[in-house]
Amino acid sequence: MIKDRGNIDTSALEPEQRSAALRQPLPRARLGLLAMVALWILRIYSIAAVGLVVYVFVKTLRG
Amino acid sequence: MRARQARKAHKVARVADVAGRSDQAWVPSREDLLRARDRVGVRDARSGGHVVRLLILLIGPGILVMLGENDGPSMLSYAVTGVSYGIGFFVPFILLTFVMAFVVQEMTVRLGAATHRGHAELIFDRFGPFWGYFAMSDLVVGNILTLITEFIAIRAGAAYFGIPGWMAVAVGVGIVAVAMSTRRYRTWERSVLLLALANLLFVPTALLAHPDYHALQRALITWQPIPGGASLAFFTLIMANIGATVTPWMLFFQQSATADKGMTRADIPQGRVDTALGAVLAAIAAVACLVTCAVLHQHGVQASQINGGADFASALRPFIGSVGGSLFALALMEAGLVAAMTISTSSAYAFGEVFHRGHSLNLDFPQGSLFYATAIASTILAAAVVLLPHAPLIAITITVNVIATMLMAPALLLLLLLSNDRAIVGSLANTIGQNLVAGAIVVGITLVGALYGLLTVFPHLLGT
Numbered sequence: 001m002i003k004d005r006g007n008i009d010t011s012a013l014e015p016e017q018r019s020a021a022l023r024q025p026l027p028r029a030r031l032g033l034l035a036m037v038a039l040w041i042l043r044i045y046s047i048a049a050v051g052l053v054v055y056v057f058v059k060t061l062r063g
Numbered sequence: 064m065r066a067r068q069a070r071k072a073h074k075v076a077r078v079a080d081v082a083g084r085s086d087q088a089w090v091p092s093r094e095d096l097l098r099a100r101d102r103v104g105v106r107d108a109r110s111g112g113h114v115v116r117l118l119i120l121l122i123g124p125g126i127l128v129m130l131g132e133n134d135g136p137s138m139l140s141y142a143v144t145g146v147s148y149g150i151g152f153f154v155p156f157i158l159l160t161f162v163m164a165f166v167v168q169e170m171t172v173r174l175g176a177a178t179h180r181g182h183a184e185l186i187f188d189r190f191g192p193f194w195g196y197f198a199m200s201d202l203v204v205g206n207i208l209t210l211i212t213e214f215i216a217i218r219a220g221a222a223y224f225g226i227p228g229w230m231a232v233a234v235g236v237g238i239v240a241v242a243m244s245t246r247r248y249r250t251w252e253r254s255v256l257l258l259a260l261a262n263l264l265f266v267p268t269a270l271l272a273h274p275d276y277h278a279l280q281r282a283l284i285t286w287q288p289i290p291g292g293a294s295l296a297f298f299t300l301i302m303a304n305i306g307a308t309v310t311p312w313m314l315f316f317q318q319s320a321t322a323d324k325g326m327t328r329a330d331i332p333q334g335r336v337d338t339a340l341g342a343v344l345a346a347i348a349a350v351a352c353l354v355t356c357a358v359l360h361q362h363g364v365q366a367s368q369i370n371g372g373a374d375f376a377s378a379l380r381p382f383i384g385s386v387g388g389s390l391f392a393l394a395l396m397e398a399g400l401v402a403a404m405t406i407s408t409s410s411a412y413a414f415g416e417v418f419h420r421g422h423s424l425n426l427d428f429p430q431g432s433l434f435y436a437t438a439i440a441s442t443i444l445a446a447a448v449v450l451l452p453h454a455p456l457i458a459i460t461i462t463v464n465v466i467a468t469m470l471m472a473p474a475l476l477l478l479l480l481l482s483n484d485r486a487i488v489g490s491l492a493n494t495i496g497q498n499l500v501a502g503a504i505v506v507g508i509t510l511v512g513a514l515y516g517l518l519t520v521f522p523h524l525l526g527t
Contacts, residue, residue: 012102
């Protein structure tokens with residue numbers, strides 16, 4: 001329950017800030033070829049790298 | 064050329080149309096009313112020319128994200144660095160990582176203020192669920208692992224005072240829950256801010272360590288002494304120190320908090336000051352922690368002899384006194400607690416955004432059920448793991464920071480793509496200079512990670 005609910009000046013919010021407006025999803029963007037290639041490279045890199053870190057962690061614990 | 068411009072203008076118009084579609088019949092929700100109340104204060108301060116008041120009203124997400132990232136594993140990484148290498152190369156290196164953190168986080172301020180949407184939501188909406196779920200899986204893995212280490216820090220700090228682990232962890236979970244139960248963004252933000260300032264308790268511990276100011280000055284000017292040999296241990300600490308300042312959850316948290324606070328394009332200058340102030344405060348605390356623990360390096364203590372935060376405080380006691388040891392343990396608990404509050408909130412924002420459910424600290428429990436449940440459930444899960452006996456605490460904390468660094472490169476690329484997306488940020492898109500700096504950070508982080516990988520597979524690659 002909000003006190004003085006009726007006295008709050010809602011015009012202080014920009015129309016795009018209203019929760020109802022924010023429920024509308026934004027349209028999809030098209031990713032360029034370069035962006036796609038870079039995203040894939042970094043994705044494969046991060047999966048491999050995290051695997052390596054976990055391997056080192058386990059090896060250290062056993063070592 | 065003209066056709067391309069027309070396509071671009073059409074795209075921008077479509078985004079604007081989507082944002083303003085619900086303008087006709089608007090019934091303000093609780094979230095809208097509370098945010099509007101905060102915005103009235105900002106509007107009045109701005110129109111009245113009250114510069115300081117305006118800044119006080121608008122600071123928050125930047126300081127919180129920077130001091131939140133000075134968390135348990137980060138402070139333990141700085142501590143291990145201090146014990147291992149003393150004052151030298153790593154002091155200016157840490158300062159550089161905070162410059163990097165500012166460059167990265169400033170982009171999230173622009174994105175949050177321009178779109179009023181969180182980071183996860185933008186990735187899903189603009190790039191689709193395929194990349195969205197990848198980003199979310201990085202966030203979830205990183206956040207759960209990091210949350211576990213926050214409770215390790217809380218437990219370790221409490222152990223110094225003889226407080227049982229289960230009690231420390233339970234109080235930690237309780238504080239996270241109580242702060243969230245205010246159901247008011249502003250109250251939550253101000254309470255966590257107040258708590259976060261206790262991160263500066265590392266400053267008196269550094270002063271009590273009577274550091275060699277000449278060595279500190281020399282390190283800042285010359286980046287020396289450089290640790291001998293590019294070993295795996297050295298690169299692990301490089302990675303851990305990078306992971307101590309920039310991690311995926313920070314991107315998600317600051318952008319969502321900027322939107323939740325109701326910041327607009329007009330507030331971006333204050334958002335930048337907030338982020339810069341946070342970076343400066345966090346850098347001071349980080350260097351202070353390293354300098355404190357450098358006293359152990361001076362006295363020949365090995366990092367391998369220490370197995371946790373409480374051990375650090377106990378090891379420091381002969382050199383910085385019982386007051387210093389207590390302050391160090393308290394600061395460690397605070398670091399874990401503040402990070403637990405901010406990281407669990409970043410998970411909550413992301414889940415709410417992805418599943419199109421309420422995601423604001425201004426929501427009531429029924430409207431924000433998924434939001435609050437995510438924060439509390441992730442906190443309880445992490446707390447439960449910490450209570451498992453015989454966990455290798457230091458190894459876990461350093462490893463978590465290294466994983467955070469590994470996950471950062473793809474997260475940064477997505478941030479870079481969004482920050483250049485003129486259809487959603489318009490004139491606030493990155494400049495060429497900003498892209499060059501951010502691109503260099505992505506390449507730098509990737510290369511350091513790759514070198515770490517190579518050294519792991521071929522330990523004698525660099526002749527050490």
